[in-house]
């Protein structure tokens with residue numbers, strides 16, 4: 488490991504900055520002032536975060552699924568700089584630009600064939616909002632305005648904006664404080680059985696009944712294909728997804744696949760829907776889309792849905808920073824970088840590393856389950872992790888892992904090397920065995 492401080496990192500008075508942070512900054516999912524301390528990052532390189540005090544941390548989170556190529560990547564930096572010297576931003580209504588057109592072309596080519604129309608959004612939650620709007624406007628166009636509800640799944644997660652929250656797990660989700668004011672949706676049990684197992688009629692019995700009872704009120708079904716992420720870190724059967732596709736066709740309900748976390752190789756396929764060989768009616772992408780450089784997301788749908796909807800009214804959405812040229816340029820570079828690499832072998836290598844590295848956790852008394860799929864490793868504990876202690880122990884050992892609740896999980900940048908991955912897993916297990 489080369490642990491050279493980045494000479495370009497400007498000098499700051501961190502004591503002062505952290506005092507200001509504590510006094511005025513609101514951090515994600517946090518109280519104000521923040522319950523736990525925050526660690527100042529002054530630079531990052533490859534798979535390493537550099538803290539202001541000169542410490543380096545191996546990143547096990549890829550900054551929440553995003554940073555697939557690692558930090559400070561020369562190719563992505565160059566793409567951004569060259570776009571910066573042309574145009575950083577321009578409105579997207581009445582104007583267009585090459586980075587957006589080229590990105591849309593790439594997304595259409597890479598995703599399942601029926602998905603031909605792309606709406607670029609400024610974040611994942613907004614991509615979900617747009618997906619839900621497309622479904623609602625589609626049924627309005629077909630003169631079925633009573634289809635105003637969605638069917639979703641327990642332990643699902645689809646974002647933090649209002650309608651996106653309404654389709655997140657209503658009980659275990661982060662949004663239970665809002666339950667009374669949210670649009671009411673229908674929820675099926677979390678998909679079963681586990682990934683790799685076959686799915687029987689019994690496994691989709693409840694789902695079938697819900698669709699049978701409510702399909703006339705349903706605009707769509709929304710699901711994270713194969714991997715339920717932030718709502719539970721669960722991996723479920725590809726056959727379940729195949730059956731869900733069949734049921735949606737049977738009951739004439741749109742299927743929305745939220746691949747914001749799973750897209751761009753994370754599960755071992757470029758998109759998780761490929762495990763089941765299905766195509767959704769609407770697809771959302773985000774997170775790794777720009778390699779973690781800038782916020783950007785996309786909602787894709789079919790020509791038929793787009794044309795049907797448009798015959799009635801335009802799609803009523805238009806973010807100020809829609810299709811930001813810098814974000815599109817770096818997304819194009821990130822996708823090209825991924826496709827030019829032997830990413831399948833890379834993900835397989837990480838999967839093997841996680842399987843070996845996390846296996847010893849199975850014998851810990853406070854561990855319920857250890858599971859790995861692609862470049863995602865999960866250790867499920869029997870009780871919530873005490874975050875402040877856990878983070879301090881991570882930083883002391885030179886790793887960065889941020890659990891939520893009972894779930895301790897790794898989804899490192901794809902460029903993590905074997906030594907870093909081994910170290911990351913070893914330190915994680917050391918911490919968990921000391922916290923029994």
Ligand SMILES: *Cc1c(COP(=O)(O)O)cnc(C)c1O
Pocket residue numbers: 610611612613615644645646647711716717745746747748773774
């Ligand atoms: C992260 C995530 C979102 C929300 O994306 P943001 O960019 O955080 O708004 C939506 N759906 C899934 C599956 C996600 O993992």
